[in-house]
Amino acid sequence: MFSKVLVANRGEIALRVMRACKELGIPTVAIHSEADEDSLHVKFADEAVCVGPAHGGLSYLDVKAIISACEVTGAEALHPGYGFLAENADFAEMCRAHDVTFIGPTAEMMRALGDKAQAREIMSRSGVPVIPGSDGLVEDVEEAAEIAETLGYPVMIKASAGGGGKGMRPASDLEELKTGFQMARTEAEAAFGNADVYLEKIILGPRHIEFQVLGDSHGNVVHLGERDCSIQRRHQKLIEESPSPGVGPQLREAMGEAAVRGTKGAGYLSAGTVEFLLDSGGNFYFMEMNTRIQVEHPVTELVTGVDLVKEQIGIAAGERIQVEQDKLGLRGHAIECRINAEDPERDFAPCPGTVTEFYVPGGPGIRVDTHVYSGYVIPPHYDSMIAKLLAYGNTREEAISRMRRALEEFVIVGVATTIPFHSAMMDDPEFVSGRFDTGSLERKKKAREELVGAV
Amino acid sequence: MNRRKIEELIRLVEESDVSELTVAGLFGSVRIVKGSTAAAPATVPTQQVSVTAPAPTQSEDSGEAEISAEDRDSGLVPIVSPMVGTFYAAPSPDAAVFVRQGDHVSKGQVVCIVEAMKLMNEIESEVSGTVVRVAVENAAPVEFGQALFMVEPD
Numbered sequence: 001m002f003s004k005v006l007v008a009n010r011g012e013i014a015l016r017v018m019r020a021c022k023e024l025g026i027p028t029v030a031i032h033s034e035a036d037e038d039s040l041h042v043k044f045a046d047e048a049v050c051v052g053p054a055h056g057g058l059s060y061l062d063v064k065a066i067i068s069a070c071e072v073t074g075a076e077a078l079h080p081g082y083g084f085l086a087e088n089a090d091f092a093e094m095c096r097a098h099d100v101t102f103i104g105p106t107a108e109m110m111r112a113l114g115d116k117a118q119a120r121e122i123m124s125r126s127g128v129p130v131i132p133g134s135d136g137l138v139e140d141v142e143e144a145a146e147i148a149e150t151l152g153y154p155v156m157i158k159a160s161a162g163g164g165g166k167g168m169r170p171a172s173d174l175e176e177l178k179t180g181f182q183m184a185r186t187e188a189e190a191a192f193g194n195a196d197v198y199l200e201k202i203i204l205g206p207r208h209i210e211f212q213v214l215g216d217s218h219g220n221v222v223h224l225g226e227r228d229c230s231i232q233r234r235h236q237k238l239i240e241e242s243p244s245p246g247v248g249p250q251l252r253e254a255m256g257e258a259a260v261r262g263t264k265g266a267g268y269l270s271a272g273t274v275e276f277l278l279d280s281g282g283n284f285y286f287m288e289m290n291t292r293i294q295v296e297h298p299v300t301e302l303v304t305g306v307d308l309v310k311e312q313i314g315i316a317a318g319e320r321i322q323v324e325q326d327k328l329g330l331r332g333h334a335i336e337c338r339i340n341a342e343d344p345e346r347d348f349a350p351c352p353g354t355v356t357e358f359y360v361p362g363g364p365g366i367r368v369d370t371h372v373y374s375g376y377v378i379p380p381h382y383d384s385m386i387a388k389l390l391a392y393g394n395t396r397e398e399a400i401s402r403m404r405r406a407l408e409e410f411v412i413v414g415v416a417t418t419i420p421f422h423s424a425m426m427d428d429p430e431f432v433s434g435r436f437d438t439g440s441l442e443r444k445k446k447a448r449e450e451l452v453g454a455v
Numbered sequence: 456m457n458r459r460k461i462e463e464l465i466r467l468v469e470e471s472d473v474s475e476l477t478v479a480g481l482f483g484s485v486r487i488v489k490g491s492t493a494a495a496p497a498t499v500p501t502q503q504v505s506v507t508a509p510a511p512t513q514s515e516d517s518g519e520a521e522i523s524a525e526d527r528d529s530g531l532v533p534i535v536s537p538m539v540g541t542f543y544a545a546p547s548p549d550a551a552v553f554v555r556q557g558d559h560v561s562k563g564q565v566v567c568i569v570e571a572m573k574l575m576n577e578i579e580s581e582v583s584g585t586v587v588r589v590a591v592e593n594a595a596p597v598e599f600g601q602a603l604f605m606v607e608p609d
Binding site for chain 2: 034049051065072
């Protein structure tokens with residue numbers, strides 16, 4: 001096992017990784033920017049290194065500073081968390097070149113699966129159904145028009161170097177395709193430094209169902225069931241749950257097997273997530289694969305009892321996955337609400353500032369992953385998520401009732417948060433019924449706007 | 456350990472009944488002694504702070520660094536490390552040090568090396584003035600923003 005792990009991230013995920021290290025008896029090193037000197041992850045670590053000024057690009061994204069921090073502290077391994085450098089293949093390679101074990105997949109795996117068009121191909125070859133779309137990259141608008149004709153509108157023009165809901169442009173007819181195609185390429189170049197695009201049919205009213213997988217260096221691959229992440233705003237997840245109200249045992253088995261096949265086909269190791277779209281007819285299609293631990297991983301941890309971060313660390317140290325597929329089952333129901341320092345009344349505008357009072361809910365079935373504490377100053381330089389609130393119950397109803405109760409208990413004074421939004425969702429008939437899809441939130445928003453307009 | 460933290464610790468000691476406080480971290484330790492300047496044994500790397508006595512008394516060869524509580528008031532400017540790495544006072548192990556206590560430095564003058572990932576980075580002074588003290592031990596690890604030298608500007 002590793003003698004020391006450097007956590008190349010901040011906030012709640014840095015804390016999360018450090019907790020796993022602590023349980024495994026591994027000393028930890030925190031890195032931080034000047035803005036994060038008083039951050040909880042710095043206080044919890046055994047050692048801390050300041051790597052740069054507040055701006056993320058000069059600190060948490062500074063490859064040289066981070067590798068240098070590994071050198072001066074003697075860190076044997078590095079966990080990248082999520083975001084920042086977690087899916088940066090060059091960084092993974094540099095770690096390897098400097099004898100630092102990167103806790104995650106290899107650079108080659110990241111490149112293959114990070115290229116969305118290539119990932120589709122890898123999955124397709126493994127017999128995983130993919131969203132009907134172009135056979136690889138689309139070079140020009142004429143080719144795009146031909147393909148769109150065959151697929152049927154509406155279609156989505158997607159950046160191959162994109163992902164996570166970014167770099168996508170819809171076209172509902174030929175006119176929109178003609179104007180949108182070049183714009184999509186320009187946007188992709190600006191955002192990802194790569195103008196390559198491909199085409200996908202837009203699946204109407206789908207659920208976003210993702211499968212957690214684990215792969216080790218001994219060829220074992222398991223899936224740990226699904227998470228339903230359909231409640232999204234502008235393609236950013238707000239609420240996730242497991243199991244999905246839209247997935248029954250047979251579908252779970254079929255999708256899980258497909259996820260494992262695809263993961264094996266990619267030769268993947270460490271923790272990963274295979275994302276599918278599930279249409280109203282019960283057909284599922286591969287969308288993309290995330291080669292990192294995800295924000296919503298605790299949802300799976302609660303319904304399976306597996307510590308995903310400890311598994312990641314073990315896998316990186318050459319150990320076998322600790323769980324067997326036939327012993328893995330989903331028990332009970334877990335829901336996660338992402339609490340952001342944003343004002344739902346002002347279109348979710350970010351609200352950095354000082355949290356003067358912070359009381360975290362507790363009691364049965366409640367888990368809170370947060371880096372915030374009373375007196376903490378939320379810096380404006382980073383993302384606005386301040387806590388993940390999870391509720392576990394024997395049934396979905398119990399999980400919802402616990403979440404409702406926990407949201408009422410959660411006290412955050414000093415900044416606006418999305419707690420009221422989540423409370424409203426726990427009472428929302430569509431959410432409670434379990435019959436929702438990725439368009440649900442947008443439709444609610446439109447309905448509300450129309451109502452206000454009519455008054 | 457940065458200046459702000461050291462100042463906080465000095466204030467803590469001043470305001471309490473504590474006569475001596477030592478805080479150790481990766482980048483050195485700080486020992487604060489109330490009363491006279493205590494001659495501490497040379498431990499590596501150690502910064503000794505005396506709350507009452509103003510004048511530095513360590514010899515430049517001992518490698519000991521000192522940041523006086525009056526630095527803040529006397530207008531001393533730190534030369535800080537722009538990166539994470541290892542501090543070297545000289546261009547090579549057998550060469551003379553770039554600067555020693557008491558030397559005058561000009562803006563743009565190379566004052567030390569910080570090695571990061573096997574690359575030797577020459578660190579230039581951003582200020583012209585006199586080096587009042589060397590704040591880091593040779594071959595010690597340094598972090599971004601850490602004070603390397605304290606300079607009295609011209």
